[in-house]
Amino acid sequence: xxxxxxxxxxxxxxxxxxxxxxxxxxxxxxxxxxxxxxxxxxxxxxxxxxxxxxxxxxxxxxxxxxxxxxxxxxxxxxxxxxxxxxxxxxxxxxxxxxxxxxxxxxxxxxxxxxxxxxxxxxxxxxxxxxxxxxxxxxxxxxxxxxxxxxxxxxxxxxxxxxxxxxxxxxxxxxxxxxxxxxxxxxxxxxxxxxxxxxxxxxxxxxxxxxxxxxxxxxxxxxxxxxxxxxxxxxxxxxxxxxxxxxxxxxxxxxxxxxxxxxxxxxxxxxxxxxxxxxxxxxxxxxxxxxxxxxxxxxxxxxxxxxxxxxxxxxxxxxxxxxxxxxxxxxxxxxxxxxxxxxxxxxxxxxxxxxx
Amino acid sequence: xxxxxxxxxxxxxxxxxxxxxxxxxxxxxxxxxxxxxxxxxxxxxxxxxxxxxxxxxxxxxxxxxxxxxxxxxxxxxxxxxxxxxxxxxxxxxxxxxxxxxxxxxxxxxxxxxxxxxxxxxxxxxxxxxxxxxxxxxxxxxxxxxxxxxxxxxxxxxxxxxxxxxxxxxxxxxxxxxxxxxxxxxxxxxxxxxxxxxxxxxxxxxxxxxxxxxxxxxxxxxxxxxxxxxxxxxxxxxxxxxxxxxxxxxxxxxxxxxxxxxxxxxxxxxxxxxxxxxxxxxxxxxxxxxxxxxxxxxxxxxxxxxxxxxxxxxxxxxxxxxxxxxxxxxxxxxxxxxxxxxxxxxxxxxxxxxxxxxxxxxxxxxxxxxxxxxxxxxxxxxxxxxxxxx
Numbered sequence: 104x105x106x107x108x109x110x111x112x113x114x115x116x117x118x119x120x121x122x123x124x125x126x127x128x129x130x131x132x133x134x135x136x137x138x139x140x141x142x143x144x145x146x147x148x149x150x151x152x153x154x155x156x157x158x159x160x161x162x163x164x165x166x167x168x169x170x171x172x173x174x175x176x177x178x179x180x181x182x183x184x185x186x187x188x189x190x191x192x193x194x195x196x197x198x199x200x201x202x203x204x205x206x207x208x209x210x211x212x213x214x215x216x217x218x219x220x221x222x223x224x225x226x227x228x229x230x231x232x233x234x235x236x237x238x239x240x241x242x243x244x245x246x247x248x249x250x251x252x253x254x255x256x257x258x259x260x261x262x263x264x265x266x267x268x269x270x271x272x273x274x275x276x277x278x279x280x281x282x283x284x285x286x287x288x289x290x291x292x293x294x295x296x297x298x299x300x301x302x303x304x305x306x307x308x309x310x311x312x313x314x315x316x317x318x319x320x321x322x323x324x325x326x327x328x329x330x331x332x333x334x335x336x337x338x339x340x341x342x343x344x345x346x347x348x349x350x351x352x353x354x355x356x357x358x359x360x361x362x363x364x365x366x367x368x369x370x371x372x373x374x375x376x377x378x379x380x381x382x383x384x385x386x387x388x389x390x391x392x393x394x395x396x397x398x399x400x401x402x403x404x405x406x407x408x409x410x411x412x413x414x415x416x417x418x419x420x421x422x423x424x425x426x427x428x429x430x431x432x433x434x435x436x437x438x439x440x441x442x443x444x445x446x447x448x449x450x451x452x453x454x455x456x457x458x
Numbered sequence: 459x460x461x462x463x464x465x466x467x468x469x470x471x472x473x474x475x476x477x478x479x480x481x482x483x484x485x486x487x488x489x490x491x492x493x494x495x496x497x498x499x500x501x502x503x504x505x506x507x508x509x510x511x512x513x514x515x516x517x518x519x520x521x522x523x524x525x526x527x528x529x530x531x532x533x534x535x536x537x538x539x540x541x542x543x544x545x546x547x548x549x550x551x552x553x554x555x556x557x558x559x560x561x562x563x564x565x566x567x568x569x570x571x572x573x574x575x576x577x578x579x580x581x582x583x584x585x586x587x588x589x590x591x592x593x594x595x596x597x598x599x600x601x602x603x604x605x606x607x608x609x610x611x612x613x614x615x616x617x618x619x620x621x622x623x624x625x626x627x628x629x630x631x632x633x634x635x636x637x638x639x640x641x642x643x644x645x646x647x648x649x650x651x652x653x654x655x656x657x658x659x660x661x662x663x664x665x666x667x668x669x670x671x672x673x674x675x676x677x678x679x680x681x682x683x684x685x686x687x688x689x690x691x692x693x694x695x696x697x698x699x700x701x702x703x704x705x706x707x708x709x710x711x712x713x714x715x716x717x718x719x720x721x722x723x724x725x726x727x728x729x730x731x732x733x734x735x736x737x738x739x740x741x742x743x744x745x746x747x748x749x750x751x752x753x754x755x756x757x758x759x760x761x762x763x764x765x766x767x768x769x770x771x772x773x774x775x776x777x778x779x780x781x782x783x784x785x786x787x788x789x790x791x792x793x794x795x796x797x798x799x800x801x802x803x804x805x806x807x808x809x810x811x812x813x814x815x816x817x818x819x820x821x822x823x824x825x826x827x828x829x830x831x832x833x834x835x836x837x838x839x840x841x842x843x844x845x846x847x
Contacts, residue, residue: 183703189584190606195642202645203567207492215646216709216835220556220585220606225836228703234720237703237838238614241558242586242604249603253618256625281570281580336551336593336602401584446590 107258107329111175111316113167114409116397125413126421133295138309138398158193160273163312164223175316181263182236185224186246186270188401193275194218244447245334247402254317269314270402298370298395306369309398313405326412330452343380350450362434363389365411367441369399381440390426404441411437415455460534461788463673463775464500476800500671500776520578522559525591528636531674539678547629550601551593554611554635556780558585561640608834613783617699619679629684634676634784652746660743660770661750661816663807668744671776675784694791698843700724709835715756717839722760725841736766738799740786740830743770754814769802769817783832790828790844
C-alpha cells in the first residue's frame, strides 16, 4: 500500500492565509457574526471576464486549487475531488429569486448553470483541461473529509499518483438571513463572541476554500503524511471518547503519542459538549483551535488542516491557535476532531513526513 | 435493491412497466408551475402527505420530498436484501441528490420570515441533510456521505461504495440517489431550452429534449466475506466502473464524446472485460440533441463497428437527474436477471450523423454483462458495468 503525502496547500479564508507565512498577521474579530474571506488577487488565476461572472466560491476554489498545485509543482493532477456543504449558494439564490419574483418568466440560464453543486470542481477541471476523475461531495461538515477519504483510497491503492482535493463554501445574503431566523448564526447582541467559552447558541459564519495536493511520494515540499481519516454521521456525547480512542488504537497510537489536537470549537453553546468530551482526553496535550479566525462553515476544516500541516512542517504552533499553554519539542502526530451540531463527526490523523 | 419512480413503487412494478412498454410521463398533478400545460414529467403519483403516511413519520418531521422518496426506496432496498439489524456489520450510506431540499426552499423562500411554523425546513435545504434523514430513518450509524455531480451523481455513489468495500472499510453499503421534481430544476432546464414539449425520443434525428422525472433508487452492496458469512443471494456483480471529466463546457458535452469515451474505457480496465462481452448498453440517452450525439460518438469510439444492443429507458421515467444512474442500475440488473433488453421507446428516425439504431422492441436474449452510462453538467461522465451473478 502506498503512503499518502500532502505536498501542496492553498487556503483562502477570513485571514491572510493565501501565500507565504503562517498566521504572522491575524485579525481577531469578535464583533461580526459573519466573516468574509479575504479575496486573493484573482487576476493571477482567472481571466477578467470570468472574474466578473463567477461567484465567490468558484473564484476562491480556483485560486486555492491553483495555489496548491503551484506549491506542489504539479501541472496536471490525476483527479480533482471537491467538497462543499452548501454548494454554489449565491447563484442558487439568484436563480431562485428570479423564478419567484418573475413568476417563472423571463429567465436566463446563467445562474442556474453555475448553481450546480459540482461547478467548482468542474471549473477547476475545465480551466486546466483535466479529464481525470472528478467528484464533488456535499455532506455537511464531512464534505471535505469525504473528498480526502476518496483521495486517500485512490493514492493508497495506486489508482492515482497525484490528486487535487479540497473544500469550498461561500456565504450568501438570503441564506444568512434564514440562518439568523433559526439561531444558526449568533445574535449581534451576543457579541463579543468567544468560541472557547460560548454563552449563546449558533456560530459566527465564515467562508473560504482550501485545496491540498495529495501524492504517493515524498517531495522536498512535503508538509505531512495523511495517515488516516474516519467519519461518523452521528454520535451521542458518550460515544465521542470511544470514537477517538478506537481510532487511535487502530493506528497503534496512545493518547499521549498525539503531539497536538486540533479542535473544531465553534462557540455554539448547544453543541459545545462534544468538544468538551474530546478535549478532556487531551489535558496534557497541546490543544489548538482555529474557528475564531476562520468562522464556522461546512468546509471550515480546510483551515484546520491547513494549520495542522504547517505545525508539522514548521514544528511550531502560533500563539493565536493555542487553547492551553502546553507546547512540545517535537510534533510528530497531529489529530483533528470536528463536528457540527452533533452530526458529521470526523477524525483526521496527520504525521510528520519523517515518521 | 429498492426503487420508486414514475413507472412503479417497487422493483416488480418497474419491471412490469418496462416489459409492457408503459411510460410514466404525464402532466403534473402536484407541481404549481406555469409550465403545467406545456411540459410533461415523470412524476411519482404520491403526494408528500401520502408518502409521510406510508413512512409513518411524526408530524413534526422536516423531510423534503427528496428525503421522502429516498427513504422509501432505501428502506425497500434494505428489506429486499434481508437485512434485520442494519449496524451488525460496518454499514454506510452513500446517497446522491442534485436538489436536496430545494422544494421546501422554493416554497417558503420568503414565507420563512413571517411563518415560524415552516422554519424547521431551513435546516433541510442542503443536500447532505437528505442523506442524514435517510440514514437516521434506517438507523444507520457509521459512514454517511452525499455526492452531487449533477446527472451522473448516483453512478458515482455506487462507485464510491465499491471502493469502500474493496478497501475493506465497509462490509456493506447502501448506495444510490434521490431527486424530487422542483420548480427550480424545471425552470433551469427550461431556460436552457433542453426540455421537450412532448415526450422524449432518445437517439432520434428529430429529438427535441428531455422530460424531467423524479425517482429514488438504492442498491445494497456487500463484500465477498459478508456474502459468504450471511449466505446472501447475490443479484448481480458490479464488475466495472469509471469516471472521467469531459472538461469541455459547464453544461454541454463535447461533440466527440471524449469524457464519455474515457469513462467507458476506464470501466473496461477495472472489469477486465472486452468490449465484445457487453450484451446490452443502458445508455444515458436523455434525448437532448447534444447528449445523444456525444454519447453515440463515444459508443462508437469504444465499440467501433460492433456496437452492442443499446437503449435508453428515459422515455419510461424521464430524466431523474441525480437518481438516474441508480434507477438505471436497477434496470440493468433486471436485464441481467430476466435476460431481456428494454425498448428505447419513441424512436423513429436514425440520426443523420451516424447509423446507430437503438433497440425499439422488447428483446429476449442471454444477457451476461450490461454497461450503463450517466453523464452530467460539469463534464461529469460515469460508466458502470454490471455482470450476472
